[in-house]
Amino acid sequence: MDTHKGVLVVGEITEGKLAPITIELLGAGRKLANELGEELSILLMGSKAGGLGQEGIAYGADHVYVAEDTLLDQYNSEAYTQVAAELCRKALPSIMLLGYTDVGCDLAPRLNGRLGGGLAMDCLALSVDPATKLLVSTRPVFGGNAQATIVSKVARPQMATVRLKTMPPAERNDSRQGKVIPVEGKIDPSALKVKVVERIKEETEGVKLEDAEVVVSGGRGIGSAQNWGMIKELALALGGAVGATRPACDEGWASVSLQIGQSGKVVSPKLYIAVALSGAMSHISGHLGSKYIVAINKDKDANIFSVAHFGIVGDYKEIVPALTAKLKELKSK
Amino acid sequence: MNTIVCVKQVLDPEIPPAKFKIDPEAKQVIPPAGVPPVISVYDERAVEAACRLKDKHKGKITVISMGSAKAADVIKHAISMGADDGFVLQDPAFENLDSFGTAYVLSKAIQKIGGYDLILCGRQAADWGAGQVGSILAEILGLPVVTLACAIEAVDKKLKVKRMVSDGYEVLEAPMPSLVTVSSEIGLPRLPGGMGLMMARKKQIPIWKAKDIGAEPSQLDKAKAHTEVTGLSVPTRKTECEIIAGGTPGEAAANLALKISKLI
Numbered sequence: 001m002d003t004h005k006g007v008l009v010v011g012e013i014t015e016g017k018l019a020p021i022t023i024e025l026l027g028a029g030r031k032l033a034n035e036l037g038e039e040l041s042i043l044l045m046g047s048k049a050g051g052l053g054q055e056g057i058a059y060g061a062d063h064v065y066v067a068e069d070t071l072l073d074q075y076n077s078e079a080y081t082q083v084a085a086e087l088c089r090k091a092l093p094s095i096m097l098l099g100y101t102d103v104g105c106d107l108a109p110r111l112n113g114r115l116g117g118g119l120a121m122d123c124l125a126l127s128v129d130p131a132t133k134l135l136v137s138t139r140p141v142f143g144g145n146a147q148a149t150i151v152s153k154v155a156r157p158q159m160a161t162v163r164l165k166t167m168p169p170a171e172r173n174d175s176r177q178g179k180v181i182p183v184e185g186k187i188d189p190s191a192l193k194v195k196v197v198e199r200i201k202e203e204t205e206g207v208k209l210e211d212a213e214v215v216v217s218g219g220r221g222i223g224s225a226q227n228w229g230m231i232k233e234l235a236l237a238l239g240g241a242v243g244a245t246r247p248a249c250d251e252g253w254a255s256v257s258l259q260i261g262q263s264g265k266v267v268s269p270k271l272y273i274a275v276a277l278s279g280a281m282s283h284i285s286g287h288l289g290s291k292y293i294v295a296i297n298k299d300k301d302a303n304i305f306s307v308a309h310f311g312i313v314g315d316y317k318e319i320v321p322a323l324t325a326k327l328k329e330l331k332s333k
Numbered sequence: 334m335n336t337i338v339c340v341k342q343v344l345d346p347e348i349p350p351a352k353f354k355i356d357p358e359a360k361q362v363i364p365p366a367g368v369p370p371v372i373s374v375y376d377e378r379a380v381e382a383a384c385r386l387k388d389k390h391k392g393k394i395t396v397i398s399m400g401s402a403k404a405a406d407v408i409k410h411a412i413s414m415g416a417d418d419g420f421v422l423q424d425p426a427f428e429n430l431d432s433f434g435t436a437y438v439l440s441k442a443i444q445k446i447g448g449y450d451l452i453l454c455g456r457q458a459a460d461w462g463a464g465q466v467g468s469i470l471a472e473i474l475g476l477p478v479v480t481l482a483c484a485i486e487a488v489d490k491k492l493k494v495k496r497m498v499s500d501g502y503e504v505l506e507a508p509m510p511s512l513v514t515v516s517s518e519i520g521l522p523r524l525p526g527g528m529g530l531m532m533a534r535k536k537q538i539p540i541w542k543a544k545d546i547g548a549e550p551s552q553l554d555k556a557k558a559h560t561e562v563t564g565l566s567v568p569t570r571k572t573e574c575e576i577i578a579g580g581t582p583g584e585a586a587a588n589l590a591l592k593i594s595k596l597i
Binding site: 136197259305315330 | 344347350351432473477478505511560563567575576587591592593
């Protein structure tokens with residue numbers, strides 16, 4: 001597969017800057033490129049993408065491909081697929097990295113379908129096999145119960161989407177040299193069959209779950225919507241966000257947007273407090289990246305204690321209000 | 334409005350972790366005894382989305398599943414929810430296919446069924462969770478695709494789809510036919526009714542082999558697989574949990590509060 005060379009990152013731009021995931025991908029991509037002795041490139045899409053060319057170089061890219069078109073200012077599945085696929089066919093990267101974000105989750109599989117590559121989603125680790133020089137992607141399977149390594153022996157590009165905050169961001173170095181290359185070619189508007197009618201930003205009350213330093217989650221054991229208030233109060237006292245297991249969302253105690261785990265969100269706060277939840281693998285796979293996990297459960301054999309750093313065995317109805325009160329008292333001092 | 338839903342039968346994801354065992358050599362999971370496989374959670378929501386459209390606009394729901402002969406169970410589940418028809422795609426050549434192979438087999442079955450306005454898939458499977466079969470399938474069929482749907486409506490022969498994004502949602506308008514992948518935010522699946530259960534019991538679910546759908550052996554050649562699983566392991570986690578004690582629950586809670594306040 002000598003026809004394909006180098007690592008290409010598909011960048012994301014948020015509020016005029018390189019998105020944090022993109023800087024993480026540049027960090028991971030630089031390492032892979034160095035191991036292979038090949039070059040690292042990044043594709044940036046949007047009418048002002050050129051303005052970020054030097055940024056891309058400072059964060060480690062040797063080439064920054066810039067596709068400037070107002071049709072690319074907001075994510076459009078077909079437009080992004082067209083531009084990225086065309087660049088791939090010309091630049092022939094061996095490895096292609098995207099974020100496991102709502103852009104990457106849509107773009108990567110579709111691009112892969114069009115290019116006939118080999119793709120691993122939601123990767124936690126990437127490496128180069130020293131013998132074969134192939135990309136080895138590690139990803140969770142079976143709801144986090146197991147991890148699989150995925151390899152593409154013949155298909156190119158070797159593609160991976162990477163989970164947020166799993167890889168260290170690239171370090172900025174403004175003295176780095178590189179080339180900004182405009183991507184030629186127009187998007188065919190007649191191929192854009194799906195129209196974006198509107199984008200609605202939902203304001204979350206309090207701290208956003210994915211950004212929170214502290215997350216307090218409740219499970220089925222909470223028992224009622226009324227008692228769910230105790231979870232909210234504890235989160236509030238800690239300046240954190242509320243999370244929930246799937247059963248708690250199914251019961252309607254928490255909005256489905258707060259669901260953590262396999263079919264919900266992945267969080268990695270400093271502190272995760274799990275209340276009255278047993279710790280089904282499908283849930284804990286969504287918060288194993290937390291720095292500290294605290295469990296409160298009346299069943300001393302509950303699986304959640306096997307991943308927790310601190311715990312109390314007991315009835316949460318007695319523990320959580322006392323914990324909230326004490327934390328408030330400590331804060332007021 | 335005619336919808337085809339692709340569903341997968343998977344190991345019940347809610348089993349306790351102690352029952353989860355793998356065969357690292359074969360890179361397979363060993364199904365625990367006495368735990369029946371279930372319909373993959375997102376696929377069940379895709380069936381629910383199809384049923385909601387049928388409630389409003391009439392039409393037919395056809396469900397297909399590639400897997401073992403036992404996959405008839407998940408098709409019967411979909412029929413008990415409101416689907417009309419279903420087929421199992423089962424052939425030794427279909428075993429252990431990667432996402433491209435799976436999408437190819439589904440595309441051949443879909444072309445055989447024909448006459449569809451909408452194809453629905455779950456956003457990913459609850460077992461291997463490759464998260465790409467729907468999009469590859471759309472590319473093979475040359476259809477527009479919308480992923481991560483949390484609501485689907487049919488308005489004036491067009492699809493209006495709400496798509497989840499990290500800070501809210503998008504509203505997209507797609508032509509018919511299109512392929513849509515469904516996320517769990519679409520809401521809870523309905524419980525099968527008495528009528529549906531009776532229908533499901535009576536229904537014969539035909540099995541389609543490779544030759545029935547015209548699947549070319551060259552497209553199912555594992556030597557040409559796009560991806561290969563080279564390792565499967567259960568991560569070991571060694572966390573010592575310090576149990577915080579106290580004379581009363583309130584005391585234990587206060588001790589925990591002191592610990593927590595030092596961590597953040």
